[in-house]
Amino acid sequence: MSETAVPLVEMIGVSKSFGGVRAVAGADFTVREGEVHALLGENGAGKSTLMKVLSGEVGGYRGEIRIGGEPVRFTSPADAQRAGVAMIHQELDLVPALSVAENVFLGREPKTAFGTVDRRRVVTETAALLERTGVTLDPRRPVEHLRTGEQQLVTIVKALSLDARILVMDEPTSALSVHEVERLFTVIGGLRRAGAGIVYISHRMEEIGRVADRATVLRNGRVVAEFDARAMTAAQASEAMVGRPVHLMFRGTGTATGEELLRVENLAVRRPRPGLRDPAGVTLSVAEGEIVGLAGLLGSGRTELLETLFGVGAKGPWQGRVLLRGSRIRPRGPRHALKLGIAFVPEDRRIAGLALEHSVLANTVLSIVDRIARLGLVSRRAERNAARETTERLGVKLASLSGPVGSLSGGNQQKVVLGRNLLTEPRLLLLDEPTRGVDVGAKAEIYRLLGEAAARGLGVLLASSEPAELVGVCHRVVVLRDGRGMHELNTAEVSEADLLAASMGEGAVPGLTVGGA
Amino acid sequence: MSVELDEPVRERRSEFLPALFRFQSLFGLVLVFVAAVLYSPHKNGQLLFLDSGNLFNVVRSISEIGILAVGMTLVILIGAIDLSVGAVLGLASVGTAALLVRDGLGVVPVVVIVLAIGLGFGLLQGVAIATFGIQAFIVTLAGMQIARGLARIWSGGQAIGITYGDRPGQAPVAFSLLGERTFGGLVPIPALIFIVVAALAVVLLRVSAFSRHVYAIGGNEKAARLSGVPVTRVKIAVFGICGLLAALAGIVHAGRLNFGGPNDGGGYELDAIAAVVIGGTSLTGGRGSVAGTVAGALLVGVLRNILALRNVDANIQLLVIGLVIVLAAGLQQLRPASVS
Numbered sequence: 001m002s003e004t005a006v007p008l009v010e011m012i013g014v015s016k017s018f019g020g021v022r023a024v025a026g027a028d029f030t031v032r033e034g035e036v037h038a039l040l041g042e043n044g045a046g047k048s049t050l051m052k053v054l055s056g057e058v059g060g061y062r063g064e065i066r067i068g069g070e071p072v073r074f075t076s077p078a079d080a081q082r083a084g085v086a087m088i089h090q091e092l093d094l095v096p097a098l099s100v101a102e103n104v105f106l107g108r109e110p111k112t113a114f115g116t117v118d119r120r121r122v123v124t125e126t127a128a129l130l131e132r133t134g135v136t137l138d139p140r141r142p143v144e145h146l147r148t149g150e151q152q153l154v155t156i157v158k159a160l161s162l163d164a165r166i167l168v169m170d171e172p173t174s175a176l177s178v179h180e181v182e183r184l185f186t187v188i189g190g191l192r193r194a195g196a197g198i199v200y201i202s203h204r205m206e207e208i209g210r211v212a213d214r215a216t217v218l219r220n221g222r223v224v225a226e227f228d229a230r231a232m233t234a235a236q237a238s239e240a241m242v243g244r245p246v247h248l249m250f251r252g253t254g255t256a257t258g259e260e261l262l263r264v265e266n267l268a269v270r271r272p273r274p275g276l277r278d279p280a281g282v283t284l285s286v287a288e289g290e291i292v293g294l295a296g297l298l299g300s301g302r303t304e305l306l307e308t309l310f311g312v313g314a315k316g317p318w319q320g321r322v323l324l325r326g327s328r329i330r331p332r333g334p335r336h337a338l339k340l341g342i343a344f345v346p347e348d349r350r351i352a353g354l355a356l357e358h359s360v361l362a363n364t365v366l367s368i369v370d371r372i373a374r375l376g377l378v379s380r381r382a383e384r385n386a387a388r389e390t391t392e393r394l395g396v397k398l399a400s401l402s403g404p405v406g407s408l409s410g411g412n413q414q415k416v417v418l419g420r421n422l423l424t425e426p427r428l429l430l431l432d433e434p435t436r437g438v439d440v441g442a443k444a445e446i447y448r449l450l451g452e453a454a455a456r457g458l459g460v461l462l463a464s465s466e467p468a469e470l471v472g473v474c475h476r477v478v479v480l481r482d483g484r485g486m487h488e489l490n491t492a493e494v495s496e497a498d499l500l501a502a503s504m505g506e507g508a509v510p511g512l513t514v515g516g517a
Numbered sequence: 518m519s520v521e522l523d524e525p526v527r528e529r530r531s532e533f534l535p536a537l538f539r540f541q542s543l544f545g546l547v548l549v550f551v552a553a554v555l556y557s558p559h560k561n562g563q564l565l566f567l568d569s570g571n572l573f574n575v576v577r578s579i580s581e582i583g584i585l586a587v588g589m590t591l592v593i594l595i596g597a598i599d600l601s602v603g604a605v606l607g608l609a610s611v612g613t614a615a616l617l618v619r620d621g622l623g624v625v626p627v628v629v630i631v632l633a634i635g636l637g638f639g640l641l642q643g644v645a646i647a648t649f650g651i652q653a654f655i656v657t658l659a660g661m662q663i664a665r666g667l668a669r670i671w672s673g674g675q676a677i678g679i680t681y682g683d684r685p686g687q688a689p690v691a692f693s694l695l696g697e698r699t700f701g702g703l704v705p706i707p708a709l710i711f712i713v714v715a716a717l718a719v720v721l722l723r724v725s726a727f728s729r730h731v732y733a734i735g736g737n738e739k740a741a742r743l744s745g746v747p748v749t750r751v752k753i754a755v756f757g758i759c760g761l762l763a764a765l766a767g768i769v770h771a772g773r774l775n776f777g778g779p780n781d782g783g784g785y786e787l788d789a790i791a792a793v794v795i796g797g798t799s800l801t802g803g804r805g806s807v808a809g810t811v812a813g814a815l816l817v818g819v820l821r822n823i824l825a826l827r828n829v830d831a832n833i834q835l836l837v838i839g840l841v842i843v844l845a846a847g848l849q850q851l852r853p854a855s856v857s
Contacts, residue, residue: 310743312742312743333742334742334743334744334745335745335746335747338745344743346740346743351737351739351740352737352739352740352743353740353743354737354740355732355733355735355736355737355740355741355803356736356737357736357803357804358732358733358736358803362729362732362733362736365729366729366733366740366741366744366745366746367744367745369726369729369730370726370730373725373726376725376726376727377724377725377726378724378725378726378729380724420744424745
């Protein structure tokens with residue numbers, strides 16, 4: 001690599017704080033011409049903030065940015081685009097009903113002599129761009145008829161039509177099939193040869209080894225390591241990302257567990273067009289009093305497995321079987337699942353967990369109102385007592401039971417969802433990312449509550465993307481990839497780094513046993 | 518993102534405002550009532566507006582819309598809409614007249630059959646909406662056409678007059694009760710029916726498990742489903758109740774006017790929606806009450822009455838009602854999120 005040439009992008013000592021929280025602290029980052037530079041880090045490490053500073057979406061930062069040696073200070077994404085920087089987000093900014101060509105030229109359509117949109121030119125110019133990028137797509141097709149991977153390629157072509165020389169891709173493969181990933185890599189290869197600089201954010205280690213030249217690791221907003229991407233191992237990278245000795249945030253629910261509560265044998269859901277993430281052969285078990293973790297990257301099928309067990313997963317015939325206390329079950333829906341003794345704390349409490357405008361009381365007792373009702377009528381006192389008892393037991397900090405649940409802090413909201421589920425007196429509790437967006441104090445309390453519930457004989461299946469949480473809270477962890485159970489780890493013997501490496505698909509980790517038995 | 522509630526100062530200061538917003542239609546009703554008293558024309562030193570006969574006329578005038586609005590409140594609370602109620606009212610009034618006069622059935626079977634028709638119509642719409650996932654607006658727009666078509670087919674396109682007596686082609690005298698007053702000739706029967714329906718709905722919406730499910734669906738349907746609320750069943754039931762009440766309003770309509778008109782009830786669905794909105798129920802669902810709706814319907818009734826007593830032009834009345842609707846909706850926008 002020619003070190004003498006002026007880099008395409010230089011970010012020098014960039015810092016950015018939100019409120020009192022330092023998201024990025026004095027980060028240096030460069031991208032050279034014709035280079036793919038991977039950016040790694042755990043959730044909240046500052047990757048996105050750093051890239052949003054570069055693409056003009058986040059202002060008010062300290063430090064310096066130079067593009068091709070020229071100091072710049074972007075005030076908006078449009079500003080950054082004019083300088084050749086474009087960011088491709090995980091959520092694609094396309095108008096579904098419009099065609100590929102119309103999307104590419106949205107807002108700057110070429111006009112005819114009469115002032116109308118020159119449709120022919122829109123199509124021919126898009127076709128030329130597509131050809132140059134090596135993408136075979138009909139420019140006249142509506143975007144909504146394209147697959148996710150194809151839509152992603154459209155956003156790249158759109159960025160290129162703006163003469164972008166620097167492309168930031170935020171987890172571009174998280175929703176792509178293997179075939180689509182290959183196609184994306186071909187396009188990236190072409191862009192690199194053409195001299196573009198690409199920042200590639202991803203959690204998938206094997207991809208980074210294939211597509212990237214360099215890799216920079218961020219932790220707590222700081223650059224902590226830089227690797228030659230081709231020589232780097234997953235173990236090295238995850239060590240750098242986690243960066244500290246494993247913290248046992250919570251351990252000591254006791255290893256003594258009761259009888260087998262849940263048994264999942266080779267569970268797979270078949271539907272006409274299978275989704276990537278549907279359960280595709282999962283085997284695991286949960287004993288009474290045991291907390292079992294579900295690990296895996298975004299798109300590994302953790303959420304879908306929990307939803308399937310709760311009766312809200314993809315429709316389609318099941319393969320394999322699910323046993324609850326020895327009897328075969330297939331929940332038809334939440335109501336049936338709850339009746340069977342299975343409760344579920346969904347991933348996003350604001351979308352799927354709570355009616356935010358409604359009172360704490362209404363949200364807490366929702367699952368049991370028809371149980372405490374007599375002849376269909378609910379006693380206000382019974383309702384209030386149940387809610388008060390639960391919120392007190394869970395330590396929900398609130399001004400009044402009749403206040404809206406949306407005014408509570410994230411941690412307290414989550415406790416309300418947890419409390420509602422515990423009120424149903426379940427035998428098995430399914431949790432999907434229960435501590436996302438929750439402060440550290442409330443996190444510890446939620447762990448304590450889970451421990452208490454398990455100590456009472458409840459079985460817990462906990463899906464999380466935080467290795468520290470899985471290692472610290474669970475007795476065992478099952479690692480999923482592409483909807484399949486890949487490994488089973490005993491958390492007493494493995495570290496966070498091992499877990500991360502296992503999630504990313506590097507097999508040679510001590511303490512790993514291949515699951516599926 | 519989140520606001521902690523444990524600031525006592527903030528709590529105390531904001532006690533009045535939520536109350537004002539929660540009971541906005543009640544405050545509005547009081548205001549309009551006071552204004553009506555002040556502007557009421559006099560006759561022999563008496564305020565015409567406050568005459569008890571006049572006041573009950575107000576209640577009677579809103580009884581049909583009020584009954585529709587009670588059902589509409591439930592529908593809007595789950596975040597849906599029912600455009601078919603006016604046409605179902607027309608169908609029910611035709612059915613009532615046809616069954617009484619042409620088929621010579623007794624009052625009880627007629628009422629049962631017509632209510633069953635309304636209930637069945639609503640349930641079918643509910644199934645299309647909840648089970649097959651078609652938008653309520655579309656389903657009930659179609660339902661409106663279908664009910665209107667059925668009413669015209671059943672009646673042969675002509676209003677069916679109801680005369681009372683024992684001979685064939687005459688309705689039992691008992692049915693003429695709907696045109697009369699009770700409690701010493703003071704309270705019109707339609708007004709009484711409305712009051713009973715509204716009172717039942719207010720009470721049930723406070724104490725039933727069903728109502729908890731209704732509010733939860735409107736507040737967050739996904740969360741409600743995941744919490745074990747039988748969302749599909751509750752939605753179907755809500756549309757069933759709305760259809761049933763529309764049929765009841767149709768029976769009242771036929772009894773009050775002594776005929777069944779196939780084109781009657783047109784636009785009533787919008788008046789019912791207006792009463793619900795003025796009553797402070799959120800069109801996005803999950804917030805509101807039948808008590809508010811009743812106050813909303815009364816507010817419109819009082820307003821119309823006083824304008825009529827002052828001989829204000831009917832077209833001006835429309836303008837005033839329209840402005841009140843906008844005002845009520847505007848107040849809802851100002852309403853702090855913390856008021857449920």
